[in-house]
Amino acid sequence: MENKAVYYGDYLQLEKITGAQDPESFKEGKIPAHDEMLFIIIHQAYELWFKQILFEVNSVIAIMDKPTLNDNSPEMQTVVHRLKRVTTILKVLVQQIDIMETMTPMDFLDFRDMLRPASGFQSYQFKILEAKLGLKFDQRHGQNYYTSQLKEKDIAVIKDAENGRSVLELINAWLERMPFITTEFWNNYQQVYVNSLAEAEKNNAEFFTTVFTDTSANAERNLTPKACRAALFIMLYRGYPMLELPFQLLDTLLEIDNQLGNWRNRHINMVRRMIGTRIGTGGSTGAGYLKGAMDKHYIFKELAQLNSFLIDRRQLPVLPKELVGSLGYS
Secondary structure, eight states: OOOOOOOHHHHTTHHHHHTOOOOGGGSTTSOOOTTHHHHHHHHHHHHHHHHHHHHHHHHHHHHHTSSOOOTTSHHHHHHHHHHHHHHHHHHHHHHHHHHHTTSOHHHHHTTGGGGTTOOGGGOHHHHHHHHHHTOOGGGOSSHHHHTTTSOHHHHHHHHHHHHSOOHHHHHHHHHHTOOOOOHHHHHHHHHHHHHHOOGGGTHHHHHHHHHHTOGGGOTTOSSOHHHHHHHHHHHHTTTSHHHHHHHHHHHHHHHHHHHHHHHHHHHHHHHHHHHTTOOOTTSSOTHHHHHHHHHHOOTTHHHHHGGGGOOOGGGOOOOOHHHHHHTSOO
C-alpha cells in the first residue's frame, strides 16, 4: 500500500497548537498585557514535557512490572535509557525558568489578578508524575490543599495513579530478589563500617541497624531492609560487569530527584522575586508552600541515604571467588 504524503503542519497539528493561546488580558474591554503570551506558552511547554515524561515513566513501569527481568538485558538497558531521557527533560524544565524570568514583577502584575484561581498547582499531570514515581499521598506537604483546587475528573485520574504500582515500589521488588549477599558477608561489612566511623558519627551505627536489619522499624520507609542491602551492595561493587547497569539505574533515580529539587528551588526563587510574600493565585501561601513541598517531596531519598553507609574502597570485604565469577559476563 502506498504511503500517503505527510505535511509538516498537519502532522504536528500546528493550527491547534499555535491557536491554543487565548490571553485573558487580550479579551474585549481589557488592556492587553504583552507578557501574558509568554506566560501561557511557557506553561503549555511545561505540560507538553510532563506528557512526554509520563510517557517514558509509564513505559518503564510496564517493563519493570513483568514477572522476570534480567539485570543486564536489553529491556533493562531500555529502562535506564528512558529514565536518563527523563533527567534530560527535567534539566530543560529548569532552564525554561530563565525565559520566564525575563518577565519583571510589574509585567506579571499587568495580568496576574485575571488568572485567579488558576495556578500551576492545578497541574494534574505533575501530580500524576509524582505518584507514578513513588510519592504517596500521606507523604505530601499540605494534604488538605492537595486536591482542593482540582476538578473531580482530574482528582480521579490522580487517585488512579496513586493506586497503581510506582517506580519506587517496583525498584524495591527488583532489589529484594538480588541473591548475592550472605549473612557472613553482611556481618563482616557491618563491623568494618562501624569501625570506620568517627567519634561524632557513632549514631550512624544504630541507624545502620534500623535501615538494613530491623523490619519492625521500617513502617514509614518505602525500601525494605533487604532491598537496602542489595542497593548498597550495588553501590559498593558497581565496578563488576553485572552491576554496572543496576548502578546506572539507581544513580539515574537519584538524578531525577536532584533535577526535581533543582526545578522546585528555581521555582521558589522565581516566586519570591515575582510576588514576594503574597499568596499564590490558587490561594496557597506562595513561596512558603513551595518551600515545604521541596523539603518533603524527595521520592528516592532512601537511596540517597545509603551513601551514609559507604566505606573506603580499600577496606571493602573481598568477595568469594564463586561470587566474583557470577558477577562477570561469562
